[in-house]
Amino acid sequence: MAYACGIEFSDFGFNAAFLNADGTPADPPAIPGSAWPGFASWDGSDLIFGAQAEALWRSHPRRTSHTFWEHLSLSPSDLEGPPRTPAYSELAYTFLAGFWDSLVEAHGKPERVVFAVPGQFLSSGGEDNMGLGLILAMARDLGIPLGAMAGLSVTSLNDAQAQATALTSRQLYVDIHLHSAAMSLLSTESDGRVRRGDHLRMPRLGYIPLMQTLMRSMGNRFLRATSFDVTAQRELEQMFYQQTRAHLLDNTQRGDIRYSIGAGTRVHQAAFPRETMLRDLRPLEEGLAEAAEKFVRKGQGDPASVTVVLSSRTCLLPSISELLAAHGFTRVLRLSEGAAARGAARFATESSLYEDIAEVPVLDSVSAPALTTDAATTAPRVDLQVDHVPGGQANAGLLPSHVVVEGFAYSLHALPEELHGAGNGAAPSFAALSRLGELTVKIGRRDGEWVFEAPGSSLGAVVVAPGDRVKLRAQGEEVEMLFAAERRPGPA
Secondary structure, eight states, X not given: OOEEEEEEOOTTOOEEEEEETTSOEEEEEEEOGGGOOSOEEEOSSSEEETHHHHTTTTTSGGGEEOOTTTTOSSSBOSOOSSSSOOBHHHHHHHHHHHHHHHHHHHHOOOSEEEEEEOGGGTTTOGGGOHXXXXXXXXXXXXXXXXXXXXXXXHHHHTSHHHHTSOBOSEEEEEEEOSSEEEEEEEEEOTTSEEEEEEEXXXXXXXXXXXXXXXXXXXXXXXXXXXXXXXXXSHHHHHHHHHHHHHHHHOTTOOSOEEEEEEETTEEEXXXXXXXXXXXXXXXXXXXXHHHHHHHHHHTTOOGGGEXXXXXXXXXXXXXXXXXXXXXXXXXXXXXXXXXXXXXHHHHHTTOOOOSSGGGOOEEOEEEOOOBOSOHHHHSOOOOOEEEEEOXXXXXXXXXXXXXXXXXXXXXXXXXXXXXXXXXXXXXOSSXXXXXXXXXXXXXXXXXXXXXXXXXXSSSOEEEOOTTOEEEEEETTEEEEEEEEOOOOSSOO
């Protein structure tokens, strides 16, 4: 069956999504990007790419390249090992050829394809951009039936998730790649379409610099805890990298960060509070949030009137929603993995094919999603899940006095009765709620007891006692509240 395909070009991980000719999702729905990060490595006889190449990065750094998409050009690459040093464009071509062959083998050849590419390839305009021209040439040589190209920001807003969400008239798309972070400012114009405007690329705010920072800081902590240097052998450093990467990418974990490194007959183990990694990430998150505010204000915008659209790759930054809220952004939409690929596939269902690859258009706009002028009243309700976990044996007559959230205790008597998430009423009394989106929870006294309530959830109103926990989950994030009673020295 003929189908349309969208391919998401991010060196953090290529994605592909498929739609049938009638616009319904194809089966299987996508090729995940986790297996296709922009790494290339020479294994001694052949070039290997993707996750296999990343697994060799720290053990064979000179024989691994992760800059060929960032520096896409005809210049010689930084990869050592092959008899002849390949150009950046050759590595990118071979990478794309392998990805395309895997796609065709799994699904058959699509009828039409649209590429979703980073804004850096579009910033200098059309065919004059060398990187864009090279990508077009690759598509021609590989026989890819390319119908159009568009930026990641435009294709992401064409995804069904974004189209079903009420947005403000201006959007700020924020993304993270291997070597940089990027922002694009979009606005809804009089013709009812959202158009991409200014683009900002921020080097040294990407995954590679972030991992290098974490490797140094966590490696030093491991050395102090175990007296063992993981950088002494490259194979051990690669093992440490893989464990650090797993802790970084799995943002659902809430426990300690645990390492286990086997060296000879000994196994070196250490555990660190998750807050240590969060502190290491904080400067990058603060820099990105500050840059977002400056970028919007430079464009004559007010952060409060802009919807921030975060790609799934920003899951690297667990506190970014909280910091964006501190810089005045009250509406944040987090996209799921492959959003740009799905949006590109939707464009592909409507695209045409061209005999001359030079005629392939670059799309700079998308039909506007539903708009809202009052975020507090017209924004869609957050899909909130709430669990009440009793603390065990209750102490008769003892009432909660504080609620503890992410290590900080807040007096129940000092909190307002209503607590709000991002973009819904006043600023939250504790910023963690802003990660959950636009929601309201209530904590108040009734008949002498403390009662917790989350309107819109299935939990209803529950009486809370010391030791009880309430877990709130929304938008892929979780916040836990622990209710505690203050005891002072003296007789019980």
